[in-house]
Amino acid sequence: MNAPILKLFGLVLVLFAALLAMTSYNSVINADAYRENKLNARPQIEEQRIHRGAIRARDRSVLARSLQGDDDLYKRAYTPAGGLFAHAIGYDFLRSGRAGLEREYNDELTGERSELTSIFDELRGKQRVGDNVLTNLDPDAQRVAIEALQGRKGSVVAIEPATGKVRVMVSTPGYDPNKLDTKAGDGAPLFNRATQGGYVPGSTMKVVTAAAALDSGEFEPDSQVSGKSPIDIGGAPLANFSDEQFGNITLTQALTNSVNTVWGQVAEKLGHDTMGEYMKRFGFGTDPPLDYPDSQMRPSGVFDIKRERFLPLDSDQVDIGRVGIGQERLNVTPLQMATVAATVANRGVRMEPHLADRVVDVDGRTVERIEPKEAERVMDADSAAQLTQMMSNVVREGTGVGAALEGIEVAGKTGTAELNIAQRINQPWFIGFAPLNNARIAVAVTLENIQGAQSQGGAVAAPIAKVVMQELLK
Amino acid sequence: MNARNRELFALIPASLLLTAGFAAVFIQRDELLSTVSLTYGAIFLALCLAAHLVLRMTLPDADPYLFPLVAVLACFGLVMLYRLDEDFAREQAQWFVVGLIVFTATIVGLRQDHRVLERYRYVIALGGIMLLLLPRLGSPTNGAYLSFSMGPISFQPAELAKIAIVIFLASYLRDTRQVLVVGARRFMGITFPPLKHLGPLLAVWGTAMVLLFVIQDLGSSLMFFGGFLALVYVATNRISFVIIGLGLFALGARVLYAIRPTIESRVDGWLHPFDPELYNQQVGGSYQIAQSIFTQADGGFFGQGFGQALISVGDGPPLLPAAHTDFIYAVITDELGLLGAIAVLLVYLLIVERGFKTAMLATDSFSKLLATGLTAVLALQVFVIVGGVTKLIPLTGVTLPFISYGGSSIVANFILLALLLLVSDRARREAQEVR
Numbered sequence: 001m002n003a004p005i006l007k008l009f010g011l012v013l014v015l016f017a018a019l020l021a022m023t024s025y026n027s028v029i030n031a032d033a034y035r036e037n038k039l040n041a042r043p044q045i046e047e048q049r050i051h052r053g054a055i056r057a058r059d060r061s062v063l064a065r066s067l068q069g070d071d072d073l074y075k076r077a078y079t080p081a082g083g084l085f086a087h088a089i090g091y092d093f094l095r096s097g098r099a100g101l102e103r104e105y106n107d108e109l110t111g112e113r114s115e116l117t118s119i120f121d122e123l124r125g126k127q128r129v130g131d132n133v134l135t136n137l138d139p140d141a142q143r144v145a146i147e148a149l150q151g152r153k154g155s156v157v158a159i160e161p162a163t164g165k166v167r168v169m170v171s172t173p174g175y176d177p178n179k180l181d182t183k184a185g186d187g188a189p190l191f192n193r194a195t196q197g198g199y200v201p202g203s204t205m206k207v208v209t210a211a212a213a214l215d216s217g218e219f220e221p222d223s224q225v226s227g228k229s230p231i232d233i234g235g236a237p238l239a240n241f242s243d244e245q246f247g248n249i250t251l252t253q254a255l256t257n258s259v260n261t262v263w264g265q266v267a268e269k270l271g272h273d274t275m276g277e278y279m280k281r282f283g284f285g286t287d288p289p290l291d292y293p294d295s296q297m298r299p300s301g302v303f304d305i306k307r308e309r310f311l312p313l314d315s316d317q318v319d320i321g322r323v324g325i326g327q328e329r330l331n332v333t334p335l336q337m338a339t340v341a342a343t344v345a346n347r348g349v350r351m352e353p354h355l356a357d358r359v360v361d362v363d364g365r366t367v368e369r370i371e372p373k374e375a376e377r378v379m380d381a382d383s384a385a386q387l388t389q390m391m392s393n394v395v396r397e398g399t400g401v402g403a404a405l406e407g408i409e410v411a412g413k414t415g416t417a418e419l420n421i422a423q424r425i426n427q428p429w430f431i432g433f434a435p436l437n438n439a440r441i442a443v444a445v446t447l448e449n450i451q452g453a454q455s456q457g458g459a460v461a462a463p464i465a466k467v468v469m470q471e472l473l474k
Numbered sequence: 475m476n477a478r479n480r481e482l483f484a485l486i487p488a489s490l491l492l493t494a495g496f497a498a499v500f501i502q503r504d505e506l507l508s509t510v511s512l513t514y515g516a517i518f519l520a521l522c523l524a525a526h527l528v529l530r531m532t533l534p535d536a537d538p539y540l541f542p543l544v545a546v547l548a549c550f551g552l553v554m555l556y557r558l559d560e561d562f563a564r565e566q567a568q569w570f571v572v573g574l575i576v577f578t579a580t581i582v583g584l585r586q587d588h589r590v591l592e593r594y595r596y597v598i599a600l601g602g603i604m605l606l607l608l609p610r611l612g613s614p615t616n617g618a619y620l621s622f623s624m625g626p627i628s629f630q631p632a633e634l635a636k637i638a639i640v641i642f643l644a645s646y647l648r649d650t651r652q653v654l655v656v657g658a659r660r661f662m663g664i665t666f667p668p669l670k671h672l673g674p675l676l677a678v679w680g681t682a683m684v685l686l687f688v689i690q691d692l693g694s695s696l697m698f699f700g701g702f703l704a705l706v707y708v709a710t711n712r713i714s715f716v717i718i719g720l721g722l723f724a725l726g727a728r729v730l731y732a733i734r735p736t737i738e739s740r741v742d743g744w745l746h747p748f749d750p751e752l753y754n755q756q757v758g759g760s761y762q763i764a765q766s767i768f769t770q771a772d773g774g775f776f777g778q779g780f781g782q783a784l785i786s787v788g789d790g791p792p793l794l795p796a797a798h799t800d801f802i803y804a805v806i807t808d809e810l811g812l813l814g815a816i817a818v819l820l821v822y823l824l825i826v827e828r829g830f831k832t833a834m835l836a837t838d839s840f841s842k843l844l845a846t847g848l849t850a851v852l853a854l855q856v857f858v859i860v861g862g863v864t865k866l867i868p869l870t871g872v873t874l875p876f877i878s879y880g881g882s883s884i885v886a887n888f889i890l891l892a893l894l895l896l897v898s899d900r901a902r903r904e905a906q907e908v909r
Contacts, residue, residue, distance in 0.1 A: 001842050002834045004708040008846065009830045012853045016823055019857065020816060022864035026770040027812045034771035039753050042768050042784055042793070049784075 048073040048094055053109040053130030055089055055101060057139045058167070058357070064089050064102065066130075076102075076177075083176040084142055087192040088135070088169040088355055090293075091177040100192075101355055103293045105133050108359045108368070131367055132360045136165035141471040145170045148464040154447035155193040157338035158468055161439045163372040164342070164351030166290070167472055168443075169194050169335075195290065195297040198331040199446055202415030202457065203258045203399075204429045205326030207340055207391065210255060212278035213266050214386050215348075215379035221386045222250040225262045233264040234319035241416075255390045256398030258414065260325045267324020275323060276314030281378040282340050282350065285313045289352040289375055290335065300332035326415060338444035341431040344391065345411070345439035348384035350375045392436050395462075400430065402462030405470055409436035412465065414457035415446075425451050430461035434469050441472045477538040477902070478530045484542035485526060488549050489519040495553030498780040517567075518549055521574060528578045532585050533899035535906065537832055540898070543825045544876055544891055548884075550818070551877030554806060557781050558798050562879050569881040573888035580892035588896040589840055595645040602638030603681065605631035607688065632694040633873070633886035636851045637893070639698055643678070643705045644843035651709035651839070678702055683726040692727065692740070693858045693870025697851055699723050704850035705843055708833075744868040762801070765794045766863050769804040777811025784808075798879040800871050803863045818877070819860070826853045829894055835901040845897045848890050 026034070035043055051074060055064040063085050066074040076092050090100015098106060106112075111130040138158075145156040149172050158168035175189035191197070213219035227246025230239040240246070240260050246253075254262035267275055279285065284300045301310040302318050310331075311317055322328040335353065343350040352373045359368040379387075391411035394400040399414040412432025419425045428450055433442035445461040445468070454460070522545050529536060548570065556563035584590065591598065608631050647654075683695075703719045706712075731738055743752055743760030747767065752760040772778060783805050786792040797805050807815045829849025836842045855872055862869035873883040 001708050001711070001839070001846075004711045005830050005833050005842075005846055008704055008708060008850065009827065012826050012850075012857075013823070015853070015857045015861075016819055018866055019819060019860045019864060022861070022866045023770065023807060023815045023819075024812055026767050026864055027773040027807050027815070028775050031771040031774060034767055037748060037768070039748055039750065039764060040768045040771075042772060045793075046772075046784060 044094060045073075047106075047110050048075075050074070050110050051129050052076065052092070053111070053132040053362075055105075055109070055133045055135060057085075057135060057137050059139060060134075061139060063135070063137070064092075078177045080139075081176065081178065083174050083178070084139060084146070085137055085169070086174045086177050086189075087171045087194065088137060088166075089177070090296075091180050093180060096180050099190075099293065099296060101133065101135065101292070104291050105356060105359070108133060129362050131362070134357045134360060135355050136160070136167055136357050137169070137355065138167045138472065141168045141468055142170060144471045145464065145468045146172065146174070148467050149447065152447050152450070153193070154445070155197055155334040156443065156445050156464065156468055157194050157334045158441055158443045158472060159338050159342045159351075159353055161342040161345035161433060161442045162351070164353045164375075165357065165372075166353050166355045167441065168468060169355070171197070192296055193448075194334045195288070195292060197333055197446075197448075198298060198300070198303065199334070199427055199429075199448075200417035200419070201326040201330055201332045201337060202417035202427065202429055203260075203263075203326055204337055204340070204413050204415035204431045204444075204457070205324065205330060205332075206255060206258065206263045207344065207387070207413050207431065208278060208282055209263050209267050209270070209275070209324040210251065210387055210390060211282075211344065211379050211383065212270050212274055213251065215278070215383040216270060216274050218270060218274075219251055219266060221252045221390055224248045224250060225254060225265055227254060227259045227262050229261050231261045231265070233261075233268065233321035236319075238264050238321065238325075252390045252393055255413070256393045258394075258399050263325045264321040268321040270320075270324075272314050272316050272318070272320050275320050276312070278378070279313045281376055282343060283336060283375065284332075285310065288333075288335055288339065289373075291354045291356055291370065297335075298333060300330075300336040302329050303331035304329065326417065334444045334446050337429065337431045337446070338442055341412075341433050341444060342439075342442035343378050344384055344387050345433035345442045346384075347381040348379040349377050388436060391432065395432065399456070399458040400432065400462050402458050403430060403432055403466045403469070405434060405466060405473070408434050408473060410434040410466075410469065411436055411439075412462070414462060416456040416458075419449065423451065424453065424455060425449050426455040428455060428457040428460040430457050430465045432462075432465055432469075434473060441469055443468055477535055478526070480538040481529065481541055482526055484539060485519070485522050485545055488522065488542055488545040491546060492518050492549035492553060495550070495780065496556065498553075518552070521570060525574050525577065528581065529895065532581050533895055535903040536895040536899035537828050537902070540825065540828050540832075540891065540894060543821055543828070544887075547818070547821055547825075547876040551802070551874075551879075553780070554802060554877065555798055555879055557809075558785065558805070562798050565881075566879055566884070569884045572881065573884040576885050577888040577892045580889050581896060584893075584896055585899075588844075588893065588900070589838070591641050591844075592645040592648075592840055595642045598638045599642035602635040602642065605635045605638070606694075630873075630880065630882040632691070632697075633880075633882045634889075636694075636697060636701065636855075637848070637886060637890055640701055640705070640847035640851055641844065641893075643702055644840055644847050647705055647709040647843055648839040654706075654710050654712075654715075683723075691870060692730075692868065693862065693872045695727075696723075696858055696870070697854045697872065700854040701847050701851040704854075705847045708846050709839075709843060740868045740870070744865060747865065762795055763862075763865060763869050766801050766804040766869075767865060769794050769801070770807040770864070773808040773811045773815075775812050777807070777809050777814055780809055782809055796871075799873060800859065800869075800878070801863055802874055802878050803860050806877075819856075822853070822856050822875075825849075828898075832894055832898040832901060835905055836897055837901065837904055841897045841901065845894055848894055852887070852890060 052066040054062050057063055062079055064078050067077050069075045090102040092098045092102040109130045111128050145168050154172055156168055156170040159166055171193040173189045227249045229243050229245055230237040238260055246259055286299050287294055287297050303310055319328050352375045354370050356370050358366050361367050388411050391413055392409055395404050395410045395412045400412040403410050403412050410432055412430060415429030417427040419427055429446045431444045433439040443465045445464045447460055450460055552563055552566055555566050703716045707716045743763055746752055747760040747764045753764055785794050785797050794801055806818060826849055829845060833842050833845035836845055852875055855875055859872045859874050861867040873880050875887045
């Protein structure tokens with residue numbers, strides 16, 4: 001009977017080999033897929049067991065940190081109370097999930113290392129601890145911006161032109177991330193208007209049109225264009241604000257007084273291809289290169305509501321004359337318009353915006369530094385200098401005087417997208433930068449649905465930009 | 475070196491493993507490395523030494539590796555249980571004492587000649603079946619009638635029944651194996667056993683099926699029936715008998731699948747563990763098997779280390795249910811990785827190898843069949859539970875021998891070990907005398 005016993009042992013070997021194969025498949029071969037399975041809550045729970053790194057403002061004050069709970073899980077606490085940086089920082093909770101910088105820098109904050117490093121750390125008995133993230137955010141300026149918005153829905157973004165460091169990112173209404181698991185509030189507070197809000201840019205778009213006009217060589221700042229109103233643009237009459245009449249005026253004058261008919265003609269003369277090319281260079285048409293979750297950002301461009309998609313930038317389906325004055329179906333984010341201002345301020349070079357400055361480990365060593373990175377040269381330095389001069393006129397004597405600072409020259413452009421002309425409901429805008437020739441800060445300000453006689457960008461948005469710049473230039 | 479001295483040396487790694495394991499759990503908990511870990515190791519070593527002395531006095535020629543291998547598994551299980559819950563470990567340690575007493579009693583009682591068991595084969599078979607029917611008096615767990623409560627002690631009779639049935643079959647087949655072979659006829663290319671003796675075999679098959687219907691536990695039935703087929707195969711060396719048997723079992727399982735919702739949901743959960751509807755199903759469903767796989771996925775190659783597996787969160791219900799019984803293999807894979815799991819499987823494989831070797835050494839048919847059957851059911855039990863936990867086969871609840879928490883499992887498996895050692899002692903002594 002020994003032969004069948006041997007064969008039986010052979011069968012047991014086969015069965016155990018199958019067990020071994022399944023165990024290998026579960027624990028090693030297919031482990032990553034299982035760990036990413038939607039039903040698997042383990043990775044999230046495990047991360048709550050790690051002492052997550054802190055997120056700090058530019059002045060080193062703590063914005064987010066982990067506190068040990070009753071069980072062996074950590075819980076996130078956000079300071080200052082009330083959610084000063086709610087949208088930029090985001091949140092990280094077991095129940096609500098993860099958003100904002102908490103999500104973008106999750107690997108760093110949880111101290112994720114390569115498997116080999118982890119094993120050595122484990123052998124040395126080192127507990128996994130998250131790294132700290134230092135941001136470029138400025139609590140004082142952020143507070144000033146929120147106060148200036150006075151509870152209205154809107155957004156303020158401020159960027160350092162030379163580096164792309166994001167200093168202010170406001171979206172109102174805000175929310176208190178500490179109370180997120182219980183209640184969010186009204187007015188879509190979780191929605192980050194700075195990166196997700198799609199608004200009609202109005203006349204702030206004329207900065208893009210002017211950049212294309214000057215840099216393409218088709219126009220000079222003192223090129224003369226007729227400013228009579230109304231004129232035919234794209235097969236329909238286009239009028240100036242209050243149907244104001246101008247004679248032959250220079251582009252500088254046309255920007256200072258925000259003359260629609262001039263910029264409509266300029267854009268039509270430049271054509272779809274040139275306008276599309278410069279919009280692309282400014283970053284329209286793609287998700288911004290911000291260190292922020294893709295799902296919480298949207299591109300800017302001409303949006304076809306019926307088909308729920310952006311049209312190609314050089315599409316001949318659009319009325320390019322009206323794109324040139326920021327109408328048509330243009331749909332842009334405050335972050336995009338801040339980038340436009342910052343690019344002009346940085347002598348025509350667009351920098352990638354970034355919220356985080358560096359990642360520092362528990363012992364204070366810098367693990368990773370987010371270096372300034374050039375995204376694209378949009379226009380040559382001369383064109384940028386000419387455009388800067390034109391924009392300074394806007395603040396000195398044009399629609400943007402509300403943003404003028406004492407002793408510091410400011411360049412800017414107002415915008416007033418008319419959403420409902422009969423009820424005088426507007427989307428006021430201001431984009432700009434200061435000081436003029438060595439800009440240290442660029443801003444974009446916009447508010448939703450402002451009603452009344454004083455609801456233009458110059459009256460509503462420019463004063464907000466002023467106080468924010470003032471604070472940041474202190 | 476004689477067999478018992480080799481056994482004594484082989485026990486050293488087991489106690490070292492135990493001490494190191496407890497030390498690791500303590501360090502992981504940031505507690506001071508107290509003398510408690512050493513005490514545990516010392517007590518366990520003392521128990522092993524006591525058992526060793528019993529073997530030295532009663533079965534001097536028995537296989538020297540079987541007991542140390544079992545000791546390695548047992549102490550490994552004890553560390554795992556200690557890590558999960560100290561109370562489990564304490565109770566398990568007490569069960570070890572009971573198990574070792576029963577172990578000693580079995581050896582002392584049968585040391586003259588274990589073949590006296592043959593005389594009581596029908597009593598033993600009847601007793602085994604009665605045992606299996608006992609839980610029918612109680613209420614089912616997870617749809618299967620598995621345990622029987624007597625006061626504070628919950629008892630899983632299937633563990634003991636498997637030994638009783640192996641004893642009966644070994645004895646019965648010793649008598650009938652010749653006629654089964656000689657009278658066999660070929661029909662349509664398949665060799666069928668003679669009708670006269672087919673009857674009793676069909677009776678065994680029928681019993682297994684009835685059990686399947688009555689206790690509604692596919693795992694235990696698979697274990698019994700697999701052990702039965704292994705014995706028929708070894709007794710007759712006819713693979714066709716095994717194929718016929720497998721076909722009949724598959725038929726029975728198919729019928730059961732069709733009429734019993736618990737089996738059906740187990741199979742569905744096995745086929746589609748990550749179907750959200752099955753996963754979220756309150757009763758049955760695939761939550762357990764999905765969690766088992768997620769637990770293993772955390773392990774990787776080297777594991778997360780003792781005490782690192784995520785079993786429960788706060789005071790809520792455990793993430794991984796039955797971590798100390800059915801799913802202890804998943805916890806092992808999580809904390810000690812694929813390497814640790816391989817080590818455990820390897821120890822079982824070595825025990826199986828020693829068991830079959832004992833069977834091959836044995837000179838009389840009954841001892842051969844007994845050792846084969848006991849080894850086969852042990853191997854099958856490991857296959858059924860590890861296969862279930864790893865999603866190789868549908869999940870059914872049997873214990874992982876010597877590792878899972880559970881008194882009846884420990885006691886029964888120590889009886890199984892005692893019987894193997896009894897066969898081994900006689901076989902090896904006879905082999906030496908011949909030489």
